Amino acid sequence: MSLLDVENLTTAFMTERGEVNAIEDVSFSLKPGEILGIVGESGSGKSVTALSIMGLLPSPPARIAAGLVRFDGRVLTGLSERQMQPIRGPGIGMIFQEPMTSLNPVFSIGEQIMETIRAHERLAPAALRARAIAMLDKVGIPAAARRLDDYPHQMSGGQRQRVMIAMALACQPRLLIADEPTTALDVTIQAQILDLLMDLRDEFGMGIIIITHNMGVIAETADRVLVMYAGRVIEQAPVARIFDQPLHPYTRGLLECVPSLTEDRPRLVAIPGTLPEPSRRPPGCRFAPRCAMAQPACTEAVPLLESLQAEHSAACFRARELAS
Ligand SMILES: Nc1ncnc2c1ncn2[C@@H]1O[C@H](COP(=O)(O)OP(=O)(O)O)[C@@H](O)[C@H]1O
Ligand code: SF4
Ligand SMILES: [Mg+2]
Missing domain, CATH: 3.40.50.300 (P-loop containing nucleotide triphosphate hydrolases)
Known part of the structure; x- marks a missing residue:
């Protein structure tokens, strides 16, 4: 099938x-x-x-x-x-061609990942945050809990691409x-x-x-x-x-x-x-x-x-x- x-x-x-x-x-x-x-x-x-x-x-x-x-x-x-x-x-999740233009510069990456999850699932705030940290961890961002509050411009190109993957996989x-x-x-x-x-x-x-x-x-x-x-x-x-x-x-x-x-x-x-x-x-x-x-x-x-x-x-x- x-x-x-x-x-x-x-x-x-x-x-x-x-x-x-x-x-x-x-x-x-x-x-x-x-x-x-x-x-x-x-x-x-x-x-x-x-x-x-x-x-x-x-x-x-x-x-x-x-x-x-x-x-x-x-x-x-x-x-x-x-x-x-x-x-x-x-x-269907999608990772787009341009990571910088697909991430919103005015929100932290944590807010953006949580927003993606929130659009489809009802989770308590602590569980939502835990899921976002787990996703960042999964895509290999070190110290994920701390990086959650970073903004896209604080990350390297490779890390932004990983964040995009985390969002698509969330x-x-x-x-x-x-x-x-x-x-x-x-x-x-x-x-x-x-x-x-x-x-x-x-x-x-x-x-x-x-x-x-x-x-x-x-x-x-x-x-x-x-x-x-x-x-x-x-x-x-x-x-x-x-x-x-x-x-x-x-x-x-x-x-x-x-x-x-x-x-x-x-x-x-x-x-x-x-x-x-x-x-x-x-x-x-x-x-x-x-x-x-x-x-x-x-x-x-x-x-x-x-x-x-x-x-x-x-x-x-x-x-x-x-x-x-
Ligand atoms: N918004 C658009 N308006 C008109 N033509 C478009 C538009 N987007 C893509 N195309 C045309 O579709 C063709 C395929 O584009 P695209 O799928 O982006 O190519 P690729 O991703 O393989 O580089 C291109 O020739 C492009 O000119
Ligand atoms: S032009 Fe080349 S690719 Fe196209 S049908 Fe003829 S031999 Fe094949
Ligand atoms: Mg293309």
Whole structure:
């Protein structure tokens, strides 16, 4: 039984150039206790996918144009804000991309963690405080009881990210979505945070979606990976398979520029060109202008995700050649 099913999800934004699909026909599922990595360059639609699941995109300009999200057997797409609120927190927790902008500078971190718990559970003040301390302790903040009264600016970037994780975990969600949880952090802290997420999965059996542009993070943490390009899923497979035998030229390019988790060097540019904006996507395969394997037929139709091996699918007209 899956914890989350995303089926043919298409999210559109109204822009000056008309309505454009930020993500298109995105499908995947997640089992309890499983870690799914979503990877792709900046602008590929990872955050829009996460925010569509959470029902957190402003509408307008955003709109779920097709498809659905099912969590724990219940369809979430189409629910009102009031119906979604009790699901966020105890059902689905999210760690956002920007820890500083997501924490309120005028409240202590303790007040913010307790407020999150209070929104979903009735606890006596002492129990509330004890839970907040326990959460900070769990995410590895030393002297948690004393740090509770600190304000966000009194903490380092790594500690703020831990506070964000504590807030997301305070209601013990069954699904945690972590959107680039370590991007702004140095490599040592990055590795610690990823270890923490994996420990929490082992302890609580949470399903976790880790969003990143870093294949190294995927290698370290995920069971399965979804590769996105220009709003579409272009490859999906168990992690070992992706690293052994990627079946999409874009994934191959991504793997050639894997930054190491332990080495802080700038990203190599192995894929020439840039991701097209949603309103300027080429016809046919969206990767064609950058693809060394492109053929004339590639610009005539959009390649659909096709299952090529057990649990391994790719959206490329030439994927079969790469598979053999
Ligand atoms: N509020 C918005 N209005 C219009 N377009 C948006 C908005 N938010 C995101 N997009 C578009 O959706 C696409 C995917 O963005 P996003 O999901 O943030 O990418 P990622 O998280 O993979 O870096 C981008 O091309 C971006 O231009
Ligand atoms: S469909 Fe063609 S252009 Fe697209 S990735 Fe495959 S080979 Fe390259
Ligand atoms: Mg993003």
